[in-house]
Amino acid sequence: MLRLSWNSHPKLLCHCMVSDLYLKLFLSRSFTMTWKAWTFMHSLVGNKNIVLMGPPGAGKTTVGKILGQKLDSSFIDVDDDVLEPTWNMTVAEKLKSIGNERFIEEEGKALLNLSASGSVVSLSGSNPMNAASMEHVKKNGIVVYLDVPTESIMDRLKLMKVDRIVGQGQETSLGDIIQFRKQFYKKWYDVRVLCENGIAAENVADKVLHAVKRYQNSELECFISTRAIKEDKSRSFVKYFSDVLIEGLAPDGGLFVPELGLPKFTTGEWQHLLGATYTERAQIILERCIHPDDIPASKLWEMIQMAYGQNFMCSKIVPVRHLQGNQFLLELFHGPTASFKDLALQLLPHLFAYCIPQSCNYLILVATSGDTGSAVLNAFGQLKESDKQRIAVITFFPHGGVSQIQKFHMISCQEANTKAIGVQADFDFCQTAIKQMFTNSDFTGFLTVEYGTALSAANSINWARLLPQVVYHASAYLNLIEQGVISFGSPIDVCIPTGNFGNILAAIYAKNMGIPIRKCICACNQNNALTSFLKTGLYDLQGRQLMPSLSPAIDILKSSNLERYLHLIANGDGQLVTQLLLSLENQQRFHLPEELLQKLQQELVADWCSEEDCLGAIHSVFNSTGYILDPHTAVAKVVADRLQDKTCPVVISSTAHYSKFAPAILQALKIGEIKQTPLSQLQLLNSYNPLPPVHGGLLEMLRKNEKPKYEVCAGNVNVLMEHVEGLIQNHFIKVF
DSSP: OOOOOTTTOHHHHHHHHTSHHHHHHHHSHHHHHHHHHHHHHHHHHTTOEEEEEOOTTSOHHHHHHHHHHHHTOOEEEIIIIIIHHHHTSOHHHHHHHHOHHHHHHHHHHHHTTOOOOSOEEEOOTTGGGOHHHHHHHHHTEEEEEEEOOHHHHHHHHHHTTOOOOTTOOTTOOHHHHHHHHHHHHHHHOSEEEEOOTTOOHHHHHHHHHHHHHHHHOGGGSOEEETTOOTTOOOOOOOBOHHHHHHHOBOTTSOBEEETTOOOOOOHHHHHHTTTOOHHHHHHHHHHHHSOTTTSOHHHHHHHHHHHHSSSOSSTTSSOEEEEETTEEEEEOOOSTTSBTTHHHHTTHHHHHHHHSOTTOEEEEEEEOSSHHHHHHHHHHTTSOHHHHTTEEEEEEEETTSSOHHHHHHHHHTOOTTEEEEEEESOHHHHHHHHHHHHTOHHHHHHHHHHHOEEEEEOSTTSHHHHHHHHHHHHHHHHHHHHTTSOOTTOOEEEEEEOSSSHHHHHHHHHHHTTOOEEEEEEEEOSOOHHHHHHHHSEEEOTTOOOOOOSOGGGOOSSOTTHHHHHHHHTTTOHHHHHHHHHHHHHHSEEEOOHHHHHHHHTTEEEEEOOHHHHHHHHHHHHHHHSBOOOHHHHHHHHHHHHHOOSSSOEEEEEOBOGGGGHHHHHHHHTOSSOOSSHHHHHHHHHTTOOBSOOOHHHHHHHHTOOOOOOEEEESOHHHHHHHHHHHHHHHSOOOO
16 A cells, blocks of 8 residues: 555645645645645656666665655655565565566566556666566656666675575676666666765765756756857747757857756766776766757667777777876777767767658768768768668868878768768868858758758767767776776876867866866967967967868868857857957957956967977887877877976877878888888888787778779869759759
């Protein structure tokens, strides 16, 4: 028999209120508190249950009772209030009488009888192993996963003198079965609560309430443009994660950012991720940043597994390797296209295909300085056929501004729904041209009306492209703790080769979420407009010409993601950001106000590296360690040597595999005559048994010896628009 409460029977409350006795009770403080609890519970979940799920020892019963008291609602313990009354015996007796497999089946049948509403329900540890009963529970409940570290569960069960649980065989350890069950918990939860070691049950209950509030109030997690005016309360539209993912660029030409910023993790929550795999870390971080109304946690987990499952050559996905002294390399090049872009772009197509409406076609526009192009083409080319029919990609790259292997890789990744086009211009032109197409309402309207096709972006101007990059900066810090280099709370510096500012911005976001990053070191090559700005506050492109370099991925003068950082340090002052960016557009320069420059320089330092110093770094590191840096990582190494003060470790982002830049590596290592074909160059490097080995995927691609066709066009926006329409005509069905 379930305990009655005011909130579970509001009609009873109404009847009682007609009597003088209950009128007096209503006026009393205790009844007022009960009424407040009822209204709070009702506004929080309505008639839904809060369903607590987790392994034995997770604290579901203890936390559930506290929640019941806080909300003045019924608390139902499935073991005590459902299973044992149904069976007329204890759970232990039932398990002993019928065995593991039948127990899970019988337990599921019993749970189907649960018909509560507006209650707090504590499931058994094995309930999630029965699909039918969990589907029943989810129909009228918000399932909250109490995620407690396995070590803590083992300690608690030992104190409780529990040595066997449901599903455990004679040769299966307690730890193994707890680990085995995690797959079922991940399948069914709506929200997760990380339960840090030593956290009090009262605090867990508060975290549950906070998580449920967030789940119920998706409208709070909206996005604004970096150019939106704070004081303008007349916004007639609200954008959510799925919207900004699809649209890419804001209608006013700005970039989307979360209005409330990114969530913060406590120290204990970060420590919870120690020992977790990269995919587990990605899931926990991203589900805090993507509301389940946009992508449910279980769907997100499926996408993350597809993105990082078998696609990376290293099982750690992004290992941290000691280089020398207090310098460490964050190896971001183990993906299929050998650059850090894979970390976001292997995930993005799955997010995109899930979020877009079924009734519309989408064309992804990409500007690339080298690595983004092949990463986007590879990732979107792997979508399932039904998604390929409604999603296409066109990549524009500076024809003379990428390495030979980068170009070969891009054009080799072309599929039925993907195309690479060389442009006789530099990257800045390609990027600006795409922004102009997005903001050309006549052009976008024509594509929508004639072809039922909308445009979107996969560059880091797209928030969903930038967000996954936060994960690997956080993961690097956790890896250093696991390797015994630092303890949690000790600071690190990060040094990142950058041109578009996206990668270093992701590190700043990781810092804002609670990772103890002290300084972000920005490393540029000879195209050092960004470095000059960070030192002086003057962003000046007047008279500057982009110079081709050995590190083409950072051959950029206009840093798109700098706009997001300006918005961040200006406390969301969209009017100021608009003024600065308009000045850059019209006068080719802007000057940052002094107070913002001081704020910027508290967390950012910068320098640049010459071509000669880049080659020298590759040579010296190889001679001293046997390790080969790619030119971009070498740029960061040179700058780190100059700017780090050696009081804490510095993590250098190794953003690409050296195999993509074989001629530069051969030149730096002074290895005889540089052979002419990319394949022979890599074979020559491979003969030196380098660290890391030559990238297997690139070597396999070159060995196929295919010469795919590709187009080259003039650096003219109208010409690029013609190519966009041409791909749409060939790939999508025209709307009549």
